Amino acid sequence: MLLAFGNFTADPSVNLQLLIGGLALGAIYAVVALGFVLVYKSTDVLNLAHGEFLMLGAYFALTFLISENLNFFLGVFVLLLVMLVFGLLVHYGIMRRMVGQGFFAIVLITLGIATIIRALLLIFYGPTERARLDLLPQGSFEVGGATVRYVDLIIFGVVAACVLLFFLFFKYTRLGLHMRAVADDIEAAAAMGIDPDKVYAMTWAAAMVMAGVGGLLFGHVTGAIDRSIEAIGLRAFPAAVVGGLTSLGGSIVGGLVVGVIEQFANGHLGTKWREPVAFSVMFVVLLVRPTGLWGRKDLERV
Amino acid sequence: MSSDGLDLRIEDLTVVYGGVTALDNVNITVPPGGFVTVLGANGAGKTTLVRSITSLLYLHKGRVRRGDITLGGESILGKKSPDIVKAGVAQVPEGRKLFPNLTVKENLLCGAASRSDVDAIDDSLEQNLELFPQLRPLLNQTAGLLSGGEQQMVAVGRALMSDPALLICDELSLGLAPKIVHRLFELLTEINERRGTSILVIEQNASLALQHAADAYVLELGRVLIEGTADELRGNPMVQELYLGGGGEAHTSYAAIERPSRRPESHGRRPPVSET
Numbered sequence: 001m002l003l004a005f006g007n008f009t010a011d012p013s014v015n016l017q018l019l020i021g022g023l024a025l026g027a028i029y030a031v032v033a034l035g036f037v038l039v040y041k042s043t044d045v046l047n048l049a050h051g052e053f054l055m056l057g058a059y060f061a062l063t064f065l066i067s068e069n070l071n072f073f074l075g076v077f078v079l080l081l082v083m084l085v086f087g088l089l090v091h092y093g094i095m096r097r098m099v100g101q102g103f104f105a106i107v108l109i110t111l112g113i114a115t116i117i118r119a120l121l122l123i124f125y126g127p128t129e130r131a132r133l134d135l136l137p138q139g140s141f142e143v144g145g146a147t148v149r150y151v152d153l154i155i156f157g158v159v160a161a162c163v164l165l166f167f168l169f170f171k172y173t174r175l176g177l178h179m180r181a182v183a184d185d186i187e188a189a190a191a192m193g194i195d196p197d198k199v200y201a202m203t204w205a206a207a208m209v210m211a212g213v214g215g216l217l218f219g220h221v222t223g224a225i226d227r228s229i230e231a232i233g234l235r236a237f238p239a240a241v242v243g244g245l246t247s248l249g250g251s252i253v254g255g256l257v258v259g260v261i262e263q264f265a266n267g268h269l270g271t272k273w274r275e276p277v278a279f280s281v282m283f284v285v286l287l288v289r290p291t292g293l294w295g296r297k298d299l300e301r302v
Numbered sequence: 303m304s305s306d307g308l309d310l311r312i313e314d315l316t317v318v319y320g321g322v323t324a325l326d327n328v329n330i331t332v333p334p335g336g337f338v339t340v341l342g343a344n345g346a347g348k349t350t351l352v353r354s355i356t357s358l359l360y361l362h363k364g365r366v367r368r369g370d371i372t373l374g375g376e377s378i379l380g381k382k383s384p385d386i387v388k389a390g391v392a393q394v395p396e397g398r399k400l401f402p403n404l405t406v407k408e409n410l411l412c413g414a415a416s417r418s419d420v421d422a423i424d425d426s427l428e429q430n431l432e433l434f435p436q437l438r439p440l441l442n443q444t445a446g447l448l449s450g451g452e453q454q455m456v457a458v459g460r461a462l463m464s465d466p467a468l469l470i471c472d473e474l475s476l477g478l479a480p481k482i483v484h485r486l487f488e489l490l491t492e493i494n495e496r497r498g499t500s501i502l503v504i505e506q507n508a509s510l511a512l513q514h515a516a517d518a519y520v521l522e523l524g525r526v527l528i529e530g531t532a533d534e535l536r537g538n539p540m541v542q543e544l545y546l547g548g549g550g551e552a553h554t555s556y557a558a559i560e561r562p563s564r565r566p567e568s569h570g571r572r573p574p575v576s577e578t
Binding site: 100177178180181183184185186187188189190191192193194195197 | 393460
């Protein structure tokens with residue numbers, strides 16, 4: 001990718017290139033932020049293990065699609081199914097016992113989950129890094145002097161499809177309605193006969209599946225698959241916060257905005273500025289609008 | 303259509319939050335098809351009573367230490383809240399507790415979470431809209447934007463969507479204009495008489511509740527202080543002193559008013575009720 005260092009330029013093709021790269025990166029952030037926001041909105045849990053979830057997805061993609069060499073679509077299906085089971089495991093094994101506990105106790109539990117996942121991956125996959133995934137079509141084409149990689153285009157399309165699917169699910173299915181009801185008011189939802197336990201379980205499963213999709217996609221653009229890719233969770237955090245931790249739509253816009261800003265900072269100011277700029281955007285948004293651009297509720301819901 | 307009212311019995315119920323006792327040895331009965339009110343000031347334990355019946359104590363770290371709650375002769379203690387709704391208990395929670403970001407229609411549909419027959423749910427929705435015709439044009443409005451009165455109608459409608467045998471209303475009158483509260487109580491009476499739904503009304507507005515209910519209990523500091531028919535309570539000097547007279551909700555004339563018939567045709571003759 002064309003990523004210049006420290007040279008300010010008004011060259012439209014360079015800026016177009018940065019925009020395209022930013023949107024592709026932003027789409028990945030969006031998918032991470034979506035899983036993050038989904039859990040926060042529905043269960044009130046600030047899930048600090050979401051980066052590890054995504055890492056789990058990337059490693060499982062390695063196993064099913066490379067090592068086991070399954071047919072691509074079958075492999076993706078198995079990957080997402082396994083992620084779903086892990087999501088249910090997280091709820092029924094751990095998070096379920098934490099319902100009604102204090103906010104920070106639960107946050108610490110998610111940190112514990114993150115540690116467990118990292119440890120398990122180290123045990124089963126070892127410390128050596130693996131080559132990134134290469135299952136999507138490589139190659140690229142030119143638009144207005146900028147290079148568009150097929151991989152980026154596919155990532156963008158897959159994320160858009162996921163978002164659309166989510167939207168339809170929440171708007172038109174009974175379970176989606178119940179999930180929104182629990183997000184609005186868990187006690188009222190329980191009083192209506194909605195089982196929060198079931199809704200929470202589905203939320204964790206959905207977040208894990210999203211992380212599976214994210215891991216599969218991110219596995220194609222990261223330098224290598226190793227235990228450092230959990231940092232994507234931290235890097236997508238500004239995206240979720242900028243969008244507002246309670247807004248699914250906001251997480252998408254937040255992801256894209258942060259991705260593009262990061263890429264422009266990277267291109268015009270240099271790599272070392274990428275994360276400071278992204279987090280600065282987050283700080284400014286939080287100062288001006290503490291609930292994020294589209295967040296509805298107060299973030300301090302302990 | 304609605305199933306027959308179920309017999310609710312609360313026996314020797316003691317509920318604690320941590321070390322604090324919220325209900326102490328409480329006995330309350332709602333007969334099948336009955337209309338019962340539980341009166342009491344803030345902190346009397348009224349909402350704890352509702353949470354105990356609907357199995358929501360766990361959300362507030364409360365637990366039943368002693369006693370039993372039976373519905374139609376079967377203990378419902380330890381059941382999960384969805385099962386209790388399935389068994390026929392619906393509630394209008396204190397402060398309405400609508401889902402603010404959901405539309406009116408979605409709110410109503412959430413009330414039918416315990417049912418799966420789509421046609422029957424549609425029927426209930428239609429019945430609700432006949433009961434509250436004001437809600438029909440508001441179906442696609444976001445519930446959080448409605449007026450207090452409209453929200454309370456949605457809250458009652460939502461509870462009715464589960465086709466309950468027992469409807470529990472917690473502080474229906476809170477923060478609403480007297481006229482609206484009055485109308486809501488008339489509707490409760492109508493539901494009680496026409497559908498045979500048992501009704502348990504938890505209220506601070508004693509005068510209005512005593513007008514409509516058949517039996518009444520006064521809860522104070524977690525104990526049942528007084529119990530009897532609504533007539534008896536209206537004639538009770540202590541109830542008059544504490545809940546009907548003197549204070550801001552003064553309706554001293556009620557003692558003199560004959561208990562109105564609970565038939566709908568008498569509604570027009572109700573004295574106006576004022577409330578702060």
